[in-house]
Amino acid sequence: MPAAASALLVSDHVEGTVHVLTVPDGAVAGRLTGRHLSEHAGFLALPGGRVACVDDRRGELLVLDPFAERLVEHAVPVAVPAEHLACDPSGRLLAVTTGLGRNGTPWSDLLTVLDLSTGEAARVRTRAGEPGVTVLGGGEPLVVLRHREPGALAVHRFADLLAAPPGCPPVAPHAVLPLPDDGHGDAQAPASGHVFAATGEGVHRARREGEALAAEPVVPWGAPARGWYLRLDTRRHGLWTTLRGGDPDPLRWPEWTNQAWYHDLATGRTTLTDLGPGLVFRLALARRRTAFTRVHPDGDELILLGAGAGDLRRVPLPPMDGAPRRGTTPWEGVERRAVAASPGADWVAVSRGGHGEVHLVDAETGQEVARPRLSTPLHHGGHLALRVRGDGADGDPVGR
Secondary structure, X not given: OXXXXXXXXXXXXXXXXXXXXXXXXOXXXXXXXXXXXXXXXXXXXXXXHOEEEEEXXXXXXXXXXXXXXXXXXXXXXXXXXXXXXXXXXXXOEEEEEEOOOOXXXXXXXXXXXXXXXXXXXXXXXXXOOOOEEEXXXXXXXXXXXXXXXXXXXXXXXXXXXXXXXXXXXXXXXXXXXXXXXXXXOEXXXXXXXXXXXXXXXXXXXXXXXXXXXXXEEEEEOOOOOEEOOOEEEOOOOEEEEEEEEOOOOHHHHHHOEEEEEEEEOOOOOEEEEEOOXXXXXXXXXXXXXXXXXXXXXXXXXXXEEOXXXXXXXXXXXXXXXXXXXXOOOOOOOOOOOOEEEOOOOOEEEEEEOOOOEEEEEEOOOOOEEEOOEOOOOOHHHOEEEEEEOOOOHHHOOEOO
């Protein structure tokens, strides 16, 4: 495993491999095979530079330490297909929800909770769907599930779930807070005990009160669009997403509008920055910049957004064979890009789906410093996580 200060995990969830690269030189320092990680559940940052993820084929939660001689620190059986992954602020108590997988309608209602310090784990039944999840600390740990249709934030005591008898028994929430039916996107601010859920109306806020949640005013999007993804900024204590607007028909994806949405949790101010048309997916947080990738038939780019007004750098990216085209959808059978960064470094990593390449870019200059080519094609763009020891990324306790 790498002795470097920065390490990049590169998952090809189609081929079933995980590479560990040193950063910024891009040298391969380790490799796992036969591991098909859940791209949707993503990587969850844990203390000490570690990450958690879920192997969807073997049905295991993995704790990986890219800085140790042995990459796999823990492997714990969990229910799959994994939809969302989260932990409490200590990084000890984890929860994994199940989702659609390769099915057209929701079918699984299984939730797995586990305690990494003791090895205890339990599975229970909640509601079939695609639930988001957060795990709150501060006294009695709580698991908060974000359900859809009907929408709700369902609160469970972690200890009750972990003590459930075998056989995956059904459980009822300890408390429920109503939510619109179209929730998609979750975040938690551990310092204040707040949870957030993205809906068509805006960001719904709730704060912990004892063993329940109390609703607070909704944060509006401030545009005729909505965010489908929330991310806590551990550097500036704010929330990020991308607002997607335009005709929702996926065949019209080249015309979709995209705006970077940032909400300062201390001041309550919201900032919108236009990113351009096309497909903008997940984002990543480097030390001083926020990184986005934009896929478009006229050319792809990495967008590096600074804290100041107008501080935006656009870096062209080489095209992908098999990229989504006009008249097709951007989701099915096409290549995409994944992006990763660490709040403790100025590097950004961007994948080139189908080519097995990763662009390592200096976020301050926009210059590519290395382009390692891996032994697998990184179909669908794969998934990436960049860690630096002590980078504070584990202050965001939701998988990305």
